[in-house]
Amino acid sequence: MSQQTLAEKVGVTRQTIIAIEKDRYSPSLEVAFKISNEFGIPLEAVFNYN
Amino acid sequence: MEFSNKEKGLIASLGVTLLVFGWYFYGSFTNLRLSAEPPGLVEFIILIVLIAVLESIIQVFVSFKNNSQLADERDKLIEKVSYRYSYWVLSACIWFYMGHILLNTWFDHLPILTTPGGVFHLLLLFFVLAEVTHFLTQLYYYRKGF
Numbered sequence: 496m497s498q499q500t501l502a503e504k505v506g507v508t509r510q511t512i513i514a515i516e517k518d519r520y521s522p523s524l525e526v527a528f529k530i531s532n533e534f535g536i537p538l539e540a541v542f543n544y545n
Numbered sequence: 546m547e548f549s550n551k552e553k554g555l556i557a558s559l560g561v562t563l564l565v566f567g568w569y570f571y572g573s574f575t576n577l578r579l580s581a582e583p584p585g586l587v588e589f590i591i592l593i594v595l596i597a598v599l600e601s602i603i604q605v606f607v608s609f610k611n612n613s614q615l616a617d618e619r620d621k622l623i624e625k626v627s628y629r630y631s632y633w634v635l636s637a638c639i640w641f642y643m644g645h646i647l648l649n650t651w652f653d654h655l656p657i658l659t660t661p662g663g664v665f666h667l668l669l670l671f672f673v674l675a676e677v678t679h680f681l682t683q684l685y686y687y688r689k690g691f
Contacts, residue, residue, distance in 0.1 A: 507617040510549045519690025520619055 496533075505529045551620070552687050554607035559680040561599045565592070566673045573666050623691060627682035631675040638671035 498516075502509045505526055514520035515530075522530070531538040548556070569592055616624070657663050 507619065510551065511617050511619045514619065514690060517690070521691075523618055526618065 501530070501533060504533050549687070550607055552684060554603055555680055555684050555687070557603045557606075558600055559677065559684070561603065562596070562673065562676055562680065565596055565599070566669075570666065570670060570673075573662075619691065623683055623686045626686060626691075627679045630682045631679035634678040635671055635675035638674060642667065642671070 498512045499509050502512045505512075506529065507522075507526060511520060511522070515522055527538060527542055531541045534541060655663075658667055
């Protein structure tokens with residue numbers, strides 16, 4: 496899945512997806528759940544908190 | 546160093562603001578007189594319309610480049626924070642000038658700034674400083690991350 500596709504499905508911009516991947520932005524819970532739902536895996540498998 | 550279309554738009558807006566108002570303030574502050582009246586309404590309206598037109602052109606260009614024209618949560622959050630900082634800058638400037646009015650000592654060596662024309666341009670400068678802060682804060686958080 497491309498960044499643009501994921502961004503469109505989740506409802507954010509591609510730049511936001513890039514910022515999340517580079518750990519420069521922590522998304523809201525709503526966006527985090529949408530991302531994990533798109534991948535079909537639990538939230539903890541996608542995001543972790545250090 | 547690669548900039549996103551949003552950042553390029555911000556840099557362009559910042560550049561336009563600094564260029565147009567820099568040119569205007571350079572002309573205004575070097576031509577102020579002790580008995581100057583505030584600038585004509587027509588000149589002021591022309592300045593504001595020029596800025597609005599240039600900003601609109603930049604926004605249309607940025608929207609054309611971006612696939613999505615809607616701001617997402619990150620854009621809204623960064624914009625909210627930048628408005629907060631620009632409000633602080635504007636408040637500090639206004640409090641500073643209010644202090645001058647009460648104490649009437651800080652601009653003793655610059656009586657030109659106490660004329661109606663001087664006051665008008667000083668207040669306009671405060672708004673421009675707040676606007677520049679608004680742009681710079683957004684650029685900072687888009688680059689640094691949030």
